[in-house]
Amino acid sequence: MKITIIGTGYVGLVTGACLAELGNDVVCLDLDEAKIALLNGGGMPIHEPGLAEIVERNRDAGRLRFCTDVAAAVEHGDLQFIAVGTPSDEDGAADLRHVLAAARAIGRHMRGFKVVVDKSTVPVGTGERVAAALREELDRRASDAAFSVVSNPEFLKEGAAVEDFMRPDRIVIGCDGTPDGARARELLRTLYKPFNRNHERTHWMDVRSAEFTKYAANAMLATRISLMNEFANLADCVGVDIEAVRRGIGSDPRIGASFLYAGAGYGGSCFPKDVRALARTAGRFGQELLILRAVEAVNQHQQQLLGRKILVRYGDDLDGMHFAVWGLAFKPNTDDMREAPARVLLRQLLRAGATVAVHDPVAMAEAARTLALDLHADELARIRFAAAPLDALAGADALAIVTEWKAFRSPDFGKIKAALKQPVIFDGRNLFEPEAMDAYGFEYHGIGRGSRLAKDAPSGAPRAPARQAVSHHAVSLMRA
Structure with missing residues (x-):
């Protein structure tokens, strides 16, 4: 399958390399010219065990390419994975500027049907905002090209991301119930078929539920750690x-x-x-x-x-x-x-x-x-x-x-x-x-x-006053 990955950070680079390893034709797009030059020259922008070898093997085989050409990258992929950063803004909300900019770039250049896959971790409702950005760009140039926005959150642990991608315990995909959504579902079913040979790992749901699932999983794990x-x-x-x-x-x-x-x-x-x-x-x-x-x-x-x-x-x-x-x-x-x-x-x-x-x-x-x-x-x-x-x-x-x-x-x-x-x-x-x-x-x-x-604290005295203050602070936050 022809796939475009927008963003070459942890998620984008691992996703692109691993999908190429499965035989797909993958183009990774990034506007950072220095990073793309590094990747094309055999370097790696991040440390992730096993990733450099997969990138080198698939780049040499011609299944994995890196570019800064937005139009060419959008033209290439039937599946357009958005895997850009969503850092916290000043009030703690996810900053979606890069996600929406990627959606607008796809809308400006797409000519045929595209499945736009939100791989980035995004808040509930982002799929609708991505669809609106796409539609606005298509309307601006009077294009009737069809698309479907899908949520396919990543569950990759840094330090074990390649292993997690190639041997997933679950694949979460959110699609809508429209004819275009059904078309997207079949394309994604085909893409992820190699992971479902022994047993079905894909969990199909609506887009909002898929978006929520990613946040709920990380919040649950963070809660265990803090507890x-x-x-x-x-x-x-x-x-x-x-x-x-x-x-x-x-x-x-x-x-x-x-x-x-x-x-x-x-x-x-x-x-x-x-x-x-x-x-x-x-x-x-x-x-x-x-x-x-x-x-x-x-x-x-x-x-x-x-x-x-x-x-x-x-x-x-x-x-x-x-x-x-x-x-x-x-x-x-x-x-x-x-x-x-x-x-x-x-x-x-x-x-x-x-x-x-x-x-x-x-x-x-x-x-x-x-x-x-x-x-x-x-x-x-x-x-x-x-x-x-x-x-x-x-x-x-x-x-x-x-x-x-x-x-x-x-x-x-x-x-x-x-x-x-x-x-x-x-x-x-x-x-x-x-x-x-x-x-x-x-x-x-x-x-x-x-x-x-x-x-060493005196007998009968509170033994960890600094920690006690932390606990009181957490309780006060809960009661505020």
Whole structure:
């Protein structure tokens, strides 16, 4: 099939490459000339395991092309996938400028029937706005070309996006009930047939329900994360190991084991903006999603937790202190720094006067670019980008781990202890076991592992006043 992908970010590039891998003829369109030149020259704008190999193989085979020519790209594809960014605007709503601009571009150049597929994460009702933009452009040039707007949200995890696309657990498609919608449905049924050979994975529904499904899924997962983080912070107060609790509740089939890991909060391009956008949609209809407001508040405070633990341990003035930070990307197997918890931690440490050495296996270049936007020049000057994990440790007063890269899971603890001024680890992803750290002679602070800091509180006193304030803040938001 002939397919056009508009946008070559995570979603667009993975979608285009994987559809080409299935034998389709794919053109990926982007107005960023530098990015298209990079892709045509054999480079990659993002880090995603397995993606570079698929792009190279299909580009060489002629099934995958990259261009900036809007007219040619629209002419090419019977299916036009819109896979552009939908960032949060100032009030938290999804910014649809790029989506609607793509729709207008299709309308300006299309000559025959087109299926316009919203692959971007978009609020309920966007399909109708896309259709209106298409119709306006067609009317402007007195064209009677037919089209159908379809919602086909992505469910790709960064770091496992290729695997998720090629082995999906579900495919959600929203079509309307018109003759053009039926025509679109058959084309999409054909496109996704290779994924349904063993059993039917496609869930057909109306367009609005498909749009809602994507937001509901991400909001549900974000809620699990924030709830577990709330449990973890209470566990620190009462001397409970949240990892034991996680295994206990995760074995209940009604709950399951996924997204139950306590840590330094979620980040990335999806959960934060999708939670905000869904709450904003609810507000437009006079509804208040109290749980989601609390989910967002908890996550904002959770991203500050690792820094607060360090400040409780060493005091608010970190002038003259030096810290090592392992992990910058918001999650492993990606270089994505969008809303990464490491950005919050670095601001806390630098603004308290510390110097920092950082290391990430793949996100160093993207981190340098992002942090240059986050920080003042004097703060940026106090960051050293270390080429290796052990290199980051030299002369550090403590190590903070923010991203759970596999390379950090089984380090040489003897070398870590020798490199640090003091054998102190703040583990924002619970990579290590407290008992093992005690045996190695480390002062170890995890998330919800029965914190040493909490145990030092006076008997009968509230053990985590900073965390208590967070809980009260979340409750006040729910009651507001």
